[in-house]
Amino acid sequence: MGSRIIIHVDLDAFFASVEEREHPEYKGKPVIVGADPKDGKGRGVVSTCNYEARKFGVHSAMPISRAWDLCKDAVFLPVNYKLYEEVSAKIMKILKSHASKFEQAGIDEAFLDVTCKIKGIIEVKKLAEKIKEEILKKEKLTCSIGVGPNKLVAKIASDYNKPNGLTIVEEKNVKRFLAPLEVDKLWGIGKKTKRKMDEMGIKTINELSNFEKGKLIEEFGIFGHEFYQMAHGIDNSEVIEYRRRKSYSREHTFEEDTINEQFINDLVNNIYEEVMHDVEEGGFNFRTLSIKVRYENFETHTRSKTFSHPVGRSKYTKEAIHKLLKSFLQPNRAIRLIGVRASNLVLMKKQKTLV
Secondary structure (H helix, E strand, O other), rough: OOOOEEEEEEEHHHHHHHHHHHHHHHHOOOEEOOOHHHHOOOEEEEEEHHHHOOOOOOOOEEHHHHHHOOOOOOOEOOOOOHHHHHHHHHHHHHHHHOEEEEEEEOOOEEEOOOOOOOOOHHHHHHHHOHHHOOOHHHHHEEEEEEOOOOOHHHHHHHHHOOOOOEEEEOOOHHHHHHOEEEHHHHHOOHHHHHHHHHOOOEEEEEHHOOOOOOOHHHOOOHHHHHHHHHHHOOOOOOOOOOOOOEEEEEEEEEEEEEEOHHHHHHHHHHHHHHHHHOOOOEEEEEEEEEEEEOOOOEEEEEEEEEEEEEEOOOHHHHHHHHHHHOOOOOOOOOEEEEEEEEEEEEOOOOOOOOO
């Protein structure tokens, strides 16, 4: 396999799949998890949906009203974070038991470095199949697995044959694997950047890898160098073990850069609620709340508010995040990414219980 063996595990349509597991009557039906559609008049966005719903063009971060228009007969469900976190924790425990180094990359995905445990493609294939079987047996859920010599290739590979897929890319085959794929399979390349590259005559990763690096840097700045490196399958980032938690954050990249303030505010509400849930599950309050905004030209800004005392989920902190966001909303500047972060964590004192 080469110098490193990295596995990326991605749970298939996780929220929706958990709901189908809990409610077998939903099997075979389009399932959409997110805000209340209110017969097409609802605000907010889709958190995720199953593959049946995706056949109708529904996808995550889509306005829930649009999802209603596309698929009125779907089963619409609210987000049950507590349940998903519980299931995720069990699956992550399974994954961690198979790794030399383990990095949870989200509620539904993780990287495993198995370099010290596995030798050769036959052994890694057996391990990947064992992981899939164990998750299916214990949690009744499927996952897609990608294996590669680095995190970048492993993640692209896990998305290559969804759902319930297994794709192994040996180091000697990396360039051949990446070459025919569209450029937006690489990290950081959204629809706007893809369109720009298309104008430059770059449609595939192979074409990107053969493009003059200097011109890419001229067009995209430091990201041009990163795009060039990734197109050659180069990624030296390590699988990072868990460290003492210093913050909780979540972010979302829009499929289309947007100036729609209502849509942006609704999405920030969703991200805020997710971060607050994570903070509460960890048993923390926090003193600093931050907003992150990346514009269409990749220019990135953050703004923070530090409170005089530890705080948590409240009307006060929710208003604070929207005040921070407001300064970044400009009518002529489209936004491609939004993030929310809670930091300066303070462990909450837990009351003793009487037995």
